[in-house]
Amino acid sequence: MLHTVNKSPFQNGALESCLRFINEGDVILLIEDGVFGARTGTAKAALIENVLKTNKVYALSADVQARGITSVIDGIEVTDYAGFVDLVEQHSVHSWL
Amino acid sequence: MLHTVNKSPFQNGALESCLRFINEGDVILLIEDGVFGARTGTAKAALIENVLKTNKVYALSADVQARGITSVIDGIEVTDYAGFVDLVEQHSVHSWL
């Protein structure tokens, strides 16, 4: 499955909820304010670093750039909308709105 | 000051932010989804129990009833819209939207 997370992990529990329900082989895509979770050196970085041990995590480049994020946690793959579409093609989707 | 909090403490960090910036003598009013924080026996009850040692906390009755909450944390005063207006009259306001 593909889990999209569009909320900032600093203001909203969506990412943490998502992590509770994730299966082996599932992937996470951070979009919109969700990409704040992709930034290095934050108080929430451990959440992502931890899930990266078992699952693949992507972040949407348009959102990363729009927020001026230049340093992304090691292991996160930054992808564009075309990559987003590919992920949807490969997995069924749950949006953690 | 009067701090209104309208977000669920389980999904959103508004209540915790509010508590970081509260002054002696300030009061908190929980409205809308903020009243979920007024319920007894939850994982977030300690937040409110702790601030009750130093500050007055209110919860809006219409919102408490609408959410079927029958047991409110000891020390929280449940008030109606008229009481909300009185609080506004007594304090300047910051809404933690």
Add this chain to the structure above:
Amino acid sequence: MSDDVKKIMFTVRKGPHGTIYVYEGLEVKLIMAAYDADISVVFMDDGVYALQQGQKTGDLGIKGFEATYGVLVDYEISKVYVDKKSMEDRGMTVEDLVVIGEDEDTEEDIRPTVVDADQIAAMMAEQHNILPF
């Protein structure tokens, strides 16, 4: 139900009344139940508060929808699940849950089924599509 009937899941993660999502989401569930689909509904996070009994919306001046939950089983929406940890974190017990129908044989109240995260994750993985409301 034939084998190629599609599995559609609804996830309810928001609390009631603060926004219209739960209410308008309920309208979708009732409509979709009339179609040939295998529907399930999972309440998690603040969504579990939507299932709290005794919601009185009169002073707010808005319509409630607890009564509609009471007929979910009549609408053939009987796969209704609620996440255990979300309930525990939010101070809810099984007794707090609304009744969603009545067992035809025993006439006993039917309530949502409490499940854990692993069970929900396994169900999610089987779905054709999942709609968050």
Add this chain to the structure above:
Amino acid sequence: MSDDVKKIMFTVRKGPHGTIYVYEGLEVKLIMAAYDADISVVFMDDGVYALQQGQKTGDLGIKGFEATYGVLVDYEISKVYVDKKSMEDRGMTVEDLVVIGEDEDTEEDIRPTVVDADQIAAMMAEQHNILPF
């Protein structure tokens, strides 16, 4: 400024671009600066991300507003504060902050002033009205 000039504070607690609040809130600040009011702006929680340098919104297809922050001091909005802990939690340092103007004498860049929660709480208590954006 006369003694009875009203103190109006803006609090910015949401991140940029996910919603329009920061952008439309900026429009309010620029308008209000033309009136006889003592304006201050405090960035806290995800609002500190609005002050991140180098936001490139081209691929999103929306307008950015970093340039507008650059002229806040020109608009006589010079009381611009940012919460220290919010920055630290979010991996931001003073070097990340946008420039909001230039010192007339020294020609040095002016950036928002980093303050702590107690200072912000004290400023809040002095306001006539506070508008969250």
Add this chain to the structure above:
Amino acid sequence: MKLAVLIYEGPYNHEASDSAYNFVEAALEKGHEIRGIFFYHDGVYNVTKLMDPPQDDRHISKRWSELGAKGIDIVVCIAAAKRRGIVDDVLVDNVRISGLGQLTMMAIEAERMVVFGD
């Protein structure tokens, strides 16, 4: 006391509009003066006369219009409204579209400003 109310969210979708309305009603009952009500962001959707809710539900734009008829100044931000398709033609009676200067005057002149939103 002179109060002003600022509303950021659209009707029905978010409780903000209901909270604000109930607050204003209670304030009027207590004899307070409402200096003004200002709609910003998605709040501008509150005052379209095209809304047609189910018969047994509240009619939100009608409610605001009735408050306007009592003499309360109800203002919709022009920039926010234009962007979202709220124009004079679709406005309920007793409500006006104007600029952010009106919000500024409310924030300065009202002794208290209460903000409802998301």
Add this chain to the structure above:
Amino acid sequence: MKLAVLIYEGPYNHEASDSAYNFVEAALEKGHEIRGIFFYHDGVYNVTKLMDPPQDDRHISKRWSELGAKGIDIVVCIAAAKRRGIVDDVLVDNVRISGLGQLTMMAIEAERMVVFGD
């Protein structure tokens, strides 16, 4: 692959509408079929022709209309639209108002459904 997109939030106010649009454009470029786009909740505001954003900004309802002109079925929920004042008279071209049955058919017939909202 046959994809459907569901949008819950209003234009400009929330990024959901932009994300959905960019996603659909990318999917079309890759040759996928868009089974339909459905607007629900505040999403119904996306398709009013009354919106008039600043000249240098994107025109969101025009963008959806252009996608509709390419033959993509763009549907606005009637119940959600009535409540919020979105009626046939204010609709952009190439978009239609219909019931939740349309959403149901999209959810069943599309191989993937992607939801954008708050």
